[in-house]
Amino acid sequence: MKEHANVYFDESGFTGNRLLDSQQPIFSYAAVVIDDDEAIALVDHIIKKYKIQNGEIKGGKLVKNNKGRRAIDEILTSLNGKMRVSVSDKKYALAGKFFEYIFEPSLARLNSVFYKLNFHKFVSTMLYLEFVSRGAYAEELFEEFESLMRTGDFEGLKTLFSLGSDGLSQTMEYIFAFAVKHKNDVVKELDGYIGEGAGKWSLDLTNTSLHTLLADWGQSYKTLTAYCDKSKPLEADQEILNNMIGRTERIFSTFGDQEIPITFNLTESINLVDSKDFAGVQLADAVAAAFSYACNRENTDEYAIKWRGLIEDVVTYGSVFPDYDHIDPSKLEAQRNGMLLQELARRSTNNEDLLYGIQDFILGATMFLKSPEFALEQA
Template sequence: MPQRIYFDESGFTGNNLLSPDQRYFAYASVATDDEEAKEFVEKLILKYGIQGGELKGSKLVKFNKGRKAIGELLAKFDGKLKVSISEKKFALACKLHEYIFEPCYSAANSLFYGIGFHRFIANVLYIEFVARGVGAEQIFEEFEALIRTADESKLESIFSSSTHPENSLIIKQVREFAQLRADDIRGELQSLADTGVGKWALDLTNSALFTLLAYWGMIHPSIIAICDHSKPLQQSQGIFATMVNRSGEQMFSDLMGERQPITFNLAEPLIFENSKTSYGIQIADVAAAAAVYAFTNSNDEDAERWRGIIAPMGHYGSIIPDIDEVHLRDRRVQRNALVLFELHSRAKRGESLTDGMGEYMQVITRRLVSHPLIN
């Protein structure tokens, strides 16, 4: 029999990843069935006197009795929960690589993913942003506006608002690279419009659901996915439709530098239910809210305890910064910095970004062994 898996989110702000009120987005899943979920939810509501006849994680986290109920839920479904947790500003930095850099070398993108260049760009821009590097905030704001409006007329001058005498070299190179490769970026924007996903291009719901389903696909040969109502999911189900009644073994990809599942088998199309009547969705809602609470309230006793519980649940689909990706004493990071410099130089000279790039990466890799930029 197909395994029923329920999904819900917390911290949703759609395409607005710079929202100051919601730093994290969590998408949670629970593998259970209607009977088990109903029995547990009703007992929990009765035990803790929860009002409204429904578990709502955003309300439970606000009072002590509610947090006790959450703790009991996490313990009950330990091993049956998986959560995707994303830091939104870092997720926006990842999107910037996806829509500004990757289209410019898409013909040889495996070279760049293979050395972790996407992680370097995302993390270095995130560090610039959180450290309030001059111009970084303007780049993020302009990029988000570009994707949300798809206004191609400003591409040749994109990120101009970030121009400042105190710009770091990274900010300067990112701005100039984007302006010089405006045509590549324009093509990417047009493809988003053609596929109909442009409106939700920055939203994290689709990617979180997909990676969670791919995880569950390694455990269950057939899945029924039940989701809370979601505009991004309901308006863009194409990739999920291709997984319905999919035969054959599960497939994996090494493109992003580690082996990840990229297929799963849905017994039927995505099912959308109201959380009021779906007990499984209520459980997923509470788990998602607990994840957001745990990562937002760093000094809270419950948050600290929940982080230890939720962290092992949150590998697949999570988008969290990694300071090791910008540690300049690491030769791998030094290589990525040199690759950015080379891409910027080629863009200025109007040269191909991919011709001979594999050989260039090999040369600097060997060179950095004997002559590192920083010891």
């Protein structure tokens, strides 16, 4: 492990809590580890070679034309091994937030059981699929939820839980039944948090992305000093990050079958700076723009394709994208989670205890799905 690194951060696709922004479907947050002199030299070289005006690299502008994409491509080549990126499909991220705030409060006592089954990914992916494919109601549901989380207006919550259910798919019926019956848990979870201070940015992805990237770099360096382009979400809340100042122990969180680092050692509070004054931040801006561009399915030029080829090497585990394997009806995991959602909806409708004996139900469902009788039935 190396001693110390300065890490420079910037984003692309920031729309705050407005995760349904159709013009910017991808949020990308990039981290670059580089010496100041090297960063300045690279930025000066790129500005002169590609005749970039205003003396500053702005990735969002560069990706809009072929010349700018050539400049970014040279930056990515120069930063090989020195960059990490967190990239998220914002619509899927909103679906994940829906599970976190609508389902999690009622399942909290045994939440580890559900997370190990990837139940959260099953529900989130089903919501996302409804949203992008055919679900007019799902779109309305998302818009109401986004508005609620952005404004803290609980009148919106009433609308969210009183929408009609005509024409829903069976899965959305189950999700809707669960949400309606447990709205009091949702209100209790959100009351006093959203709409003010840090809670104003409850749907924003900046803080989560920054924390993930710092934890990732913290596996390679004993201490880190972070420089971030000025950001309203970061200005609103740095409490968790400040708890990492001088943090020497290495703690991991077990998430499914993964061990994910959650601590790192900061030398000082996050530095919120003007990108014009920090070459490293400008490079992070270019990297973020590149992967936001590459991960947008509408972009199919040579650079988008080339940069997608880098994803496996530079995109971190904290990135959020739908994986349809989680709802593949041929897989036991998806079949079991479908049965579990149906059971939770049934218990909700009948006012039964959600969690009593639920582990026995899961075991029974697993045994049934593995049984010869079920296999024969599916043949």
